[in-house]
Amino acid sequence: MDMHKLTRELAAKNDSKIVMLVADGLGGLPQEPGGKTELETAQTPNLDRLAAKGIQGQSIPVKPGIAPGSGPGHLGLFGYDPLQYQIGRGALEATGIGFQMQPGDVAIRCNFCTLDADGNISDRRAGRIPTEESAPIAISLREISIPGIEIFVEPVKEHRFVVVFRGEGLGGNVKDTDPQATGVPPLDPVADDSASEKTAEVAKEFLRQAREILKDQPKANFHTMRGFAARPDMPTYEEVYGLKAAAIAVYPMYKGLASLVGMEIVGEAATLEDQMTVLKENWDKYDFFFIHFKYTDSTGEDGNFADKVKRTEELDACLPAIEALGPEVLIVTGDHSTPAYLKSHSWHSVPTLLVSDCCRPDPHTSFSETTSITGGLSQFEAKYLMLLALSNAGRMGKYGA
Amino acid sequence: MDMHKLTRELAAKNDSKIVMLVADGLGGLPQEPGGKTELETAQTPNLDRLAAKGIQGQSIPVKPGIAPGSGPGHLGLFGYDPLQYQIGRGALEATGIGFQMQPGDVAIRCNFCTLDADGNISDRRAGRIPTEESAPIAISLREISIPGIEIFVEPVKEHRFVVVFRGEGLGGNVKDTDPQATGVPPLDPVADDSASEKTAEVAKEFLRQAREILKDQPKANFHTMRGFAARPDMPTYEEVYGLKAAAIAVYPMYKGLASLVGMEIVGEAATLEDQMTVLKENWDKYDFFFIHFKYTDSTGEDGNFADKVKRTEELDACLPAIEALGPEVLIVTGDHSTPAYLKSHSWHSVPTLLVSDCCRPDPHTSFSETTSITGGLSQFEAKYLMLLALSNAGRMGKYGA
Numbered sequence: 001m002d003m004h005k006l007t008r009e010l011a012a013k014n015d016s017k018i019v020m021l022v023a024d025g026l027g028g029l030p031q032e033p034g035g036k037t038e039l040e041t042a043q044t045p046n047l048d049r050l051a052a053k054g055i056q057g058q059s060i061p062v063k064p065g066i067a068p069g070s071g072p073g074h075l076g077l078f079g080y081d082p083l084q085y086q087i088g089r090g091a092l093e094a095t096g097i098g099f100q101m102q103p104g105d106v107a108i109r110c111n112f113c114t115l116d117a118d119g120n121i122s123d124r125r126a127g128r129i130p131t132e133e134s135a136p137i138a139i140s141l142r143e144i145s146i147p148g149i150e151i152f153v154e155p156v157k158e159h160r161f162v163v164v165f166r167g168e169g170l171g172g173n174v175k176d177t178d179p180q181a182t183g184v185p186p187l188d189p190v191a192d193d194s195a196s197e198k199t200a201e202v203a204k205e206f207l208r209q210a211r212e213i214l215k216d217q218p219k220a221n222f223h224t225m226r227g228f229a230a231r232p233d234m235p236t237y238e239e240v241y242g243l244k245a246a247a248i249a250v251y252p253m254y255k256g257l258a259s260l261v262g263m264e265i266v267g268e269a270a271t272l273e274d275q276m277t278v279l280k281e282n283w284d285k286y287d288f289f290f291i292h293f294k295y296t297d298s299t300g301e302d303g304n305f306a307d308k309v310k311r312t313e314e315l316d317a318c319l320p321a322i323e324a325l326g327p328e329v330l331i332v333t334g335d336h337s338t339p340a341y342l343k344s345h346s347w348h349s350v351p352t353l354l355v356s357d358c359c360r361p362d363p364h365t366s367f368s369e370t371t372s373i374t375g376g377l378s379q380f381e382a383k384y385l386m387l388l389a390l391s392n393a394g395r396m397g398k399y400g401a
Numbered sequence: 402m403d404m405h406k407l408t409r410e411l412a413a414k415n416d417s418k419i420v421m422l423v424a425d426g427l428g429g430l431p432q433e434p435g436g437k438t439e440l441e442t443a444q445t446p447n448l449d450r451l452a453a454k455g456i457q458g459q460s461i462p463v464k465p466g467i468a469p470g471s472g473p474g475h476l477g478l479f480g481y482d483p484l485q486y487q488i489g490r491g492a493l494e495a496t497g498i499g500f501q502m503q504p505g506d507v508a509i510r511c512n513f514c515t516l517d518a519d520g521n522i523s524d525r526r527a528g529r530i531p532t533e534e535s536a537p538i539a540i541s542l543r544e545i546s547i548p549g550i551e552i553f554v555e556p557v558k559e560h561r562f563v564v565v566f567r568g569e570g571l572g573g574n575v576k577d578t579d580p581q582a583t584g585v586p587p588l589d590p591v592a593d594d595s596a597s598e599k600t601a602e603v604a605k606e607f608l609r610q611a612r613e614i615l616k617d618q619p620k621a622n623f624h625t626m627r628g629f630a631a632r633p634d635m636p637t638y639e640e641v642y643g644l645k646a647a648a649i650a651v652y653p654m655y656k657g658l659a660s661l662v663g664m665e666i667v668g669e670a671a672t673l674e675d676q677m678t679v680l681k682e683n684w685d686k687y688d689f690f691f692i693h694f695k696y697t698d699s700t701g702e703d704g705n706f707a708d709k710v711k712r713t714e715e716l717d718a719c720l721p722a723i724e725a726l727g728p729e730v731l732i733v734t735g736d737h738s739t740p741a742y743l744k745s746h747s748w749h750s751v752p753t754l755l756v757s758d759c760c761r762p763d764p765h766t767s768f769s770e771t772t773s774i775t776g777g778l779s780q781f782e783a784k785y786l787m788l789l790a791l792s793n794a795g796r797m798g799k800y801g802a
Contacts, residue, residue: 001484006467053434358742360430360438360749362774376770378780380465387466391748398746399463400470400483401493 003079003387004240006399011242016328016393018243018288019279020385022077023315024070024254025297025338027350027369031305038296038305038340039351040368042312046319047332047353051367054330054355057377058369059385061336067347071095073335074257078290079241079386080234087260088172088229094162095256097154100265101231106170106199109227111178112137112159112220113186121182125159126220134159137220144209149202163206163225171196172230174203186224199228236262237288241390246282248275249292258290272314276321283325291322297345300338308340329356329392332367333385349379356392404480404788405641407800412643417729417794419644419689420680423478424716425471425655426698427735428751428770430742432706439697439706439741440752441769443713447720448733448754452768455731455756458778459770460786462737468748472496474736475658479691480642480787481635488661489573489630495563496657498555501666502632507571507600510628512579513538513560513621514587522583526560527621535560538621545610550603564607564626572597573631575604587625600629637663638689642791647683649676650693659691673715677722684726692723698746701739709741730757730793733768734786750780757793 028038061068062082071092072082087095090107101107112126112134126134135155141163142153150166173192179185189203203225214221237245239262246266247258255265264286267278275291282289293315299308322330337348351372362376377388390396429439462469462477463484472493473483488496495508502508513527513535527535536556542564543554551567574593580586590604604626615622638646640663647667648659656666665687668679676692683690694716700708723731738749752773763777778789791797 003464006484010467358430358740358747360740360770361434363771374775376774377465378459378774380780384465387464388748389466391466391468396466396468396748398468398470400473400488401490 003383004235007079007240007387007390007396010397010399012395012397013242014394016287016395017283017325018329018331018389018393019291019322019327020077020289020331020333020389021291021293021315021322022074023293023296023312023332023334025300025336025345026334027337027339027346027348028300028308029339029341029348031341037369038300038308039312040370042309042316044312044316044367046316047367048365050319050330050332050355051353051371052365053361054353055359055362055377056351056353056364056367056372056375058349058372058375058379059333059352059382060349060379061382063381065347067345068336069345070253070335071257073345074254076382077333077335077385078237078261079383080261081383085232085234087232089227090162090229091231092229093156093227094154094164095260096253097156097162098252098255099152099154099162099164100256100259101164102166103231103233104166104168104170105231106165106172107229107231108163108203108225110161110163110223110225112161112223114219115222119185121179121184121186124178124182124224128158129219131155131157134161134220137214137217140213141210143213144206146202146205151206159220161223165199165202167202169195170199170202170230172199172228174200174228176224176226177207178224178226186222189225196228203228232260234261238262241288241386242395243288244286245288245290246286247290247292248278249290250275251292251294254292254294263290272318276318279322280325296334297338300340301343303340303343305340328394329354329389331385331389352377352385354388354392359392404784405636408480408641408788408791408797411798411800412791413796413798414643415795417688417796418684418726419730419732419790419794420692420723420728421478421690421732421734421790422692422694422716422723423475424694424697424713424733424735426701426737426739426746428738428740428747428749429701429709430740430749432742438770439701439709440713441771443710443717445713445717445768447717448768449766451720451731451733451756452754452772453766454762455754456760456763456778457752457754457765457768457773457776459750459773459776459780460734460753460783461750461780462783464782466748468746469737470746471654471736472658474746475655477783478734478736478786479638479662480784481662482784486633486635488633490628491563491630492632493630494557494628495555495565496661497654498557498563499653499656500553500555500563500565501657501660502565503567504632504634505567505569505571506632507566507573508630508632509564509604509626511562511564511624511626513562513624515620516623520586522580522585522587525579525583525625529559530620532556532558535562535621538615538618541614542611544614545607547603547606552607560621566600566603568603570596571600571603571631573600573629575601575629577625577627578608579625579627587623590626597629604629633661635662639663642689642787643796644689645687646689646691647687648691648693649679650691651676652693652695655693655695664691673719677719680723681726697735698739701741702744704741704744706741729795730755730790732786732790753778753786755789755793760793
């Protein structure tokens, strides 16, 4: 059964505030046998104090044993079953650069390539042309015009850019034009279903004009299109939870993911301190706040245990600023684990702490991978976290009489 | 996968007895930060002794974060997925007054109303007419006769009564006749699907005769019909588990819920002591006994922490009488939590204890919200409890070879 059917039915309104602080890649591993994890090594007096008032447990991002990317990791925390809602490659790329896709948009990952005199591909990545050269070339494609279609062209990095088509009747299922080989010409865009035929036609016309614009570029005299994807059709936070939600993030990817579920992206922040300022400034305007902290993940990805410990302590230090605002529900969690030991996202379940005045505190007075094993929330799939948040906030009535 | 497909296949017969003692609303919360719950405050020497022999854990009534009503709460304990089996409003109302619906019955919640001289509703609840006045009026409607249909009219309270139609080909999907407004006439019953057209016709004829019978009643000169609902189509305990099951309850609602899954309602009991007598008297006649204790819920709903503690002690005191009969499996659980702190059903998982000679005891020597976090059953969805009961009773064979 779709949990959103239930949350819609049972939604109750009140003035409560819910804060979900997501420390990306929060969970970790000991660096050596018998050692402590990053979170256990860090000095976290605020988390420990909150642990004494709260209930903790371990969130399973998707299913036991599955390491998620940022997309499914966050969708789970937002209460959207990550096995049901999938974000296509193009949509993820657009989202990752902060492009806010609208329903009906189709996003496409594009690669500049080099064609030889016969029109065959001689380099599928245009010699990995540097970003400072490629970005103006991508921007030059903005002059392409197709009647009835709004077109967005956004540079990414090196040979990569994103194209988004906006218009009526555009399906997202079109085959890649990259033949995955050199010495052959790029393929034509071909629709995989009848709903995507118009998209294939639009892409063909885009490519025709692009070939004209790019013909005198020595390296990047054409481009391929891959990963056509419609915006995933996801109901909004407002619609499924009755929550006016704000996202306070530094990195474009997380703003993009939040916008896919209808959160508003508020403020400009470069640091966690900035994010706390944005939170305070917007406190009266929203019911729900998603705060994203990147560096517990990036230091884990770097395999830098000591830096991940430091970043965890930085996270801990921001908590009093959140508490001072008096949220009815405060959640600290991660979208997945990123142990420095593995230098990558992992499948390990994620320590998760929930504090509210009716959370049924468990006996723990610190917060870690080890304590959360025996926390009152036990292990649970991340997709249920929003149900707990809503109930603890008094925002969900009972099911059935 | 439907667990009942499995239980049917794997069912094994023996002479074991299973007792499920349901303390309604058992789980609680501390009344103040750092405090103990009701169950932790109560002196429960028998539960503690059983905890030492048994295995405990926390039952999640529906899904994490969902507070259930009595219907879904009990269906889960009985092993019927509460998201799959839903009890319509009319069926729940009939069940709630102890009416035992049969397959094919359609139950309808009715409200007496007042019509003005033009036939428009002037009061949708007939001035909340007192029960002592309304009950005889409801009973007067028993003279209504419709060929081929057996009709039951049962007074409830104030302006409310229940009508049940019994006959061939009656679907349960008919629109309410209450226009939810005054100054307009009641609506005609309209079928929502073709299978319910006969029901709509029967309802129309019922209303025609009711209008005639009630026309001289000053306040309650007509009635509306709402929440048409067929009996939920649930297989019986006998069919899915091979268990001859008895329900020993004081309140009509729980007798009704038990009858929906084919339990027999045995004995007349006003107290827990009476229930123990009924249990003893019927011990040889059944395989499974559902014993319902209401007062851990009602005291919680009243917000009366001290009374819930007392009622929990009362529950504890009945356990030796059950143990004396030597059940192979004894389960103590609740259909949901009802913390006095919240004065309502809540989403918190429910301490659950199972004792059998092969239950694999965990190290706990007391039974509470805190101990059950680290009990051997961990957290589990209530719908799996019957599988544990059957296996512990030696009544379920292995799955696959």
